[in-house]
Structures are given as C-alpha cells and as structure tokens.
Amino acid sequence: MFLRAGFRATGAGHSVLALNGVSVEGSLWLDTSGVTRSGQATGALVAIDGLTYADLPAPVGLSRWLELLRDHTPGYSAQPYQQLAAVHRAAGHDSEVRDILMAQRRDQIDRGGLRRRDRAWARFTGLTLGFGYQPWRALLLLFAVLAGSVALAVVLGRPGGGLEHTTRASTPTTPCSVVERVGVGLDLGLPVVKTGAAGLCAPTGTPAGQTLTVAGWLLQLAAWALATLFIAGFTGAVRKT
Template sequence: MLSYDELTSPERALWDAFPEGRRVDLRTGVPEDDRVAGGGQWGPGRTVRAVVIAALLLGANAAQPGAVACLRLAGARISGRLNLAGAQIAHDLRLEDCWFEEGVDLSGASAQSIAITGSRAPGVEAGMTRVEGRLDLRRSRLESGAVSPLHRRVTALSLINARVSGAVNLNGAEVTAPGEWAVSAGGLVAEGGVYCQDGFVARGEVRLMGAQLPGGLHMRGALLEHPGRRGVVLALDNAVASTLDFSDGFTANGTVRLRGARISDDLTFEGAVLNGPRDGHGPSLVAVLMQAVDFDFTLARTPSGTVDLRGAQVSHLHDSDRSWPDVVELDGFVYGSVKVDEAGERREAVGRRDSVAHRVAWIRRSPGYSPQPYEQLASWYRKAGHDDDARRVLLAKQRHRRRTLHRAARVWGHLLDATVGYGYRPWLAGVWLLALTLLGTLSFGTHSPHPVKQGEGAPFQPVVYTLDLLIPIGGLGQRTAWYWSSDGLQWLAYLLIAFGWVLTTALIAGVTRTLQKN
C-alpha cells in the first residue's frame, strides 16, 4: 500500500488532482526540453512511478463528491512497468507526451476510455481488453524489442480479441517491430472503426485477421513496410468490415493480404502505391475469395508484384491503365460492372473503342488458361446489351484454349477458326461458299463436260454444278449427270466436294458449341 509521505512532488500533484479529474502538466514549455524522444533524460521533477498510476486507477484515492475522477498526466517520465492486466478500471486514463521506461500491460482489463497520445512506449499489450469508450494512441511511438529468447515474436501493439465500443485511433502513430509483428489484432472488435491516418507508419506486419470492424478500417496516406526483404505488411484474412480505405498515397512495401475478407461497402485503393516485397518475389495484393460491393483499384502507379483476385466477388470494379501488373490471377473473379478512370473521370468500360481487345489482354495476364475469366467477361458484355462484343470474347477464349491442345486438335481448331470462327462468325462459311462457287463457276464454265448418259439429264449449268459439289446433303442433279475428261477439272471437283464436307462439318460443330454455351 502506497503512503502519501512516500510520494515524490510530481506524484503528490497527480494524487491530489486525480479525485477532481484535473490535469497535471509537467512540461516546461521549452520545445527542446519537451521532446518525448529525449524523455529518458528527464529528471525526478518529471518522473512518476507506474505503480502510483495503477494505484489511483484502482481506487487508492476516492473521488470528491460532485466531481468525476480521471487520471490526466502530460509530459512525464513513467518509470517501471504500468501493469493493469485483468484490472477493472472505473476511471478514464489520459496520458499525453509521456515517456515510458517499460511497456504497458492492459491485457484482460476493462476500462471506460484509454488515451496514450504523443507518447513513447516499448510496447502496449491490450489483448482481451474491453474498452467501453475509445482507445486513443494518436501520435504515439510504440516499439517492440527484438525477438525474445524463446524465439517468439514480440509485438509493439497487441489487440488480440480486444473489444472496443468506440474507435481505435492510431492517427499519426509510428509502430515498429523488429520481431515482424507491429500490430497483432486478430479477432479485434472495434465498433467505431480503426483509424490509421495522418502519417501513420508501421514497420512490421499489421495483423487484423478475423477482425470485425463495423466502423471500417481507414488507412489513407499510411505507410506500411516490412523490416525484411520479403513479407506481408497487412493481413486482413477473413475480416469483416463496412469499408477498407487505402487511398490518397497509401503505400505498402510488402504484400497486402485480404484473403476471405468481407466488405459490405467500399474497398478503395484510389491513389495507392502497392510496391510488393522489396525482393520482387511476392504478390502486391492477395484478395482470394474477397467480397466487396465497390472495388476501386485506380492506383497511383502499376503494382510491382502480382495481383491475386481468384474467387473474389465484387459488384462494381473501377480500374485504370495503372491498375494491373504483368501477372494478374483472375480465375473465379466475378464482377457486375466495370468503370475506367480516364483523365480523372469515371466512365463505363463497355462500348469504348478497343474495349474488347483491352479486356482480353487483361485476361491474358493470368498464367495458363482458364475459361472462367472469358465467360465472366462475355457475361458482362451480354448483360450490357453488347452481344457482338460477347461473341468476340468467346472467340478469343477458343483461340487461347487452342494453345493448350495437342497438334491434331490445334489443326482442327485453326480450321474451325478460319471457316466459321468457332461458330461465333458463321457468316465466314458464306464467304467461303461464295468464293468457292465463284472459283468453280469460272473454272467449269470455260470447258465442256461429258454427259454420263447421252441425251439424258438437265443441261449443264456451271453455277448449279459447283453448288451441287459443295452441298454434301441432297443433290441438284448435276454432279451425277456429268464428268470431265480433264484430270485437272476432275480433281477440282473432288476438292470442292471435300471442301463442302469440311465447311458443313465446321459449321455444325461451331454452331452447336455456340448454342450449348448460350
């Protein structure tokens, strides 16, 4: 039990101010002397023991009638470890511009509101903490030590399974963790959202896996980087949020992972920079099975690593010429509409000049062949009323698929493509028929054939004779009534018969495939 006589002068000032909620400000007013980075040099006149703070928060000095007790302290050096693990804290804690000698332990505690702003601390442990108000860590500098002797990661800020009724405010904070995990907040519930803006910097991985963020995650202009050459800088696997805002210069020097994340409103990377791992051997964005309503991917520049959207589902996609790297995983990616950013204006991608060529080139960035991206793109064009564009996409799909087949199948594929465009250009068969009819008419019209039976059959007609050769089903009575003494013309007749069968077979095969798909 602390005795009042044992307290130092600044501790007595804090003890006396606590029942009335008054602030104790130990700052000198001289900027050079008040810099928190130099707090380790502050002397006894600015030092408060952590045990004194803990004692007051746990009821060591009762509140005055008619006043609300609150611990408010600014510009102090706090010696010892502030240990409030498992505590029931009935009063607000507000520490401003303080320098902590050791870390802060709030694990399992219950509190009204906690604010540690503009301060420096070697880590804050707040796993399983319950905060009825806000958790405010604005402008603070949190640093973990190196990896522990047991080779466990040491986290600068731990919010694992914490629940905050208000917002978690990290605006302007700098969180550094040589042990790789800057923020570990798996299972965090922050009803008011998480704010990491106004110059927020994290050196190490920010982990929010399985977090529930009804108020969203706001990281406009934030900088995330990894101390190693490879690594994930932001992990939101299976998180549920109303919005994820990575805009206005948000920079990730590592992988951003949104695997299985569900966003009920906007996911925006407008003006963001996704550099990917520094060694260039990892993805910039992994959003496998991600779900969002509005997905804005209009980046400031092209990502350096791959973008993985396999199995993702969005209602509206916004992109630009800077959105997509050389490799984009699109298998299973589903979208309802696409808009492009041109000179700062958002326009519908459908109906634009070279729209199909641009989108097919986008799909071709996926490694290997997969039919789903083509089917999805064709479905989008069809829903927009552009059936011709949809057929062009499906034709591009068949041409891509042809590259994966064995030689004989590729030859047949080239034949289908040249004759009927795999059934998506059946008019090509008419072009071939007209050209071959013209060839036969001109060739046969300059010579006289011999009748099979003298005096029988209709008179020779070059056009009808040629059509009779080209049409394999039925007959017009010319092919069986005449023959040629010239070997060249006889072989031409045989070739026209063969071409007729090829054209008919290709037309049937292509149209059947088209009807089955549509």
C-alpha cells in the same frame, strides 16, 4: 474497389498485383497504367484468377480488358474470361459476350496446354466456325468453293478443252456452252442441289478433262465437309468453350 488515377504498384515477383480470389460486391475500377515491373524483372502484371465483381469493370473498354487477360496475366485461366462474360451477359451485351468467349478460346489454344490434336482441331474450328460462335464462316467458305468450282468448269471446259456433250445431249461430243459449263460448276460445288448439267456435259479424256475430274472430287468433298460443319456449328454440336 477503385484502383485508378494515382494508383501505383511495382514488383519483381510472379505477379505485381495479386487479386486472386478477391470478391468485389460492387464496382471494380482497375487502371493498370501504373502497374510496372521493377528493374529487368519479367512476369505478369496482374493475377486475377478467382476475382469476381458485380458490375462492368472500368475504366478501359473491352478490347483493353481482353488484352490484359491475354498478355498481362500469369497464364491461361477460364475464370477471368467467364467472369467478364457474365457481367456483360447481365448487361445484355450479347455481341461482347461472344467476343469474350472467342478470345478465351484463342488464349486457351496459345497458353492452355492443349494436346497437339486438340489444338489443331480448335484452330480449324476457329477458322471455319469462329469456335462455334460464327457458323456463317462455313457458309462463306462454301460460297468460295462454289465460286471456284464454277470458274474451274468455265475455264477448263471451254471448246476443245475438258468438257463436251454426252450421248444424252441432242448434239453429242460437241463443246458445251458457257451456261452448261456454269451448271457443271454448280453441280461440283453444291453438296445437295443439282442442276442436271453434269448429265449433259462430261469431262473428256484430255488433260483439262482429267484435271476437272480430280478437282471435282476434291470440291465435292470440301463442299460436303463445309455444309456439315455449318450444321454442326448452327446446332451447337461444336464445343464452344
């Protein structure tokens, strides 16, 4: 099916071009530059729910096709995204398949009529895991938590501040060194591995020490949550579609 240069369509109905349920056994060439709405009419340009085709669609690139599915169809439907992903998967375009399925999830959030709770969870997993397709995002956030915990321990634990040696250290109640404060920060930001620095340096009763204590609780919670999310995304426990 070749709807390309010279093809024109205009209308004022629900969709200008209706290709719902059409089966194309070979190539599909769909140029929508000539598809317009008449007068002041509003609505979708194309309706392609149920449209199937055997080869990669032409002539525009993937980003334009995703724009077409998102902005110029009557509403969210999974089938057009799954069909586009299928032909790209058959062509061996794994990264494009991932982009298509992530775009499908975003469109589902925006136009799919999800319940508020499901929409919030989808947005959260999109940010932290790329909807399950990019679990490395959780690792990046974990590294950010780790960097923040180290910076917090170094700044708040400076001499006269929020950290001092415990009775287990050779010089109790004295200020902790920079290396020891870095170790405390690592202990706060790492969910499993510990350096042991927290046993030698402890928060004081000063405002800085109290702040470091509360921040440490929050940082540990965030670190464990992000590590769990990474494992869930890596093992496929988070729903991708």
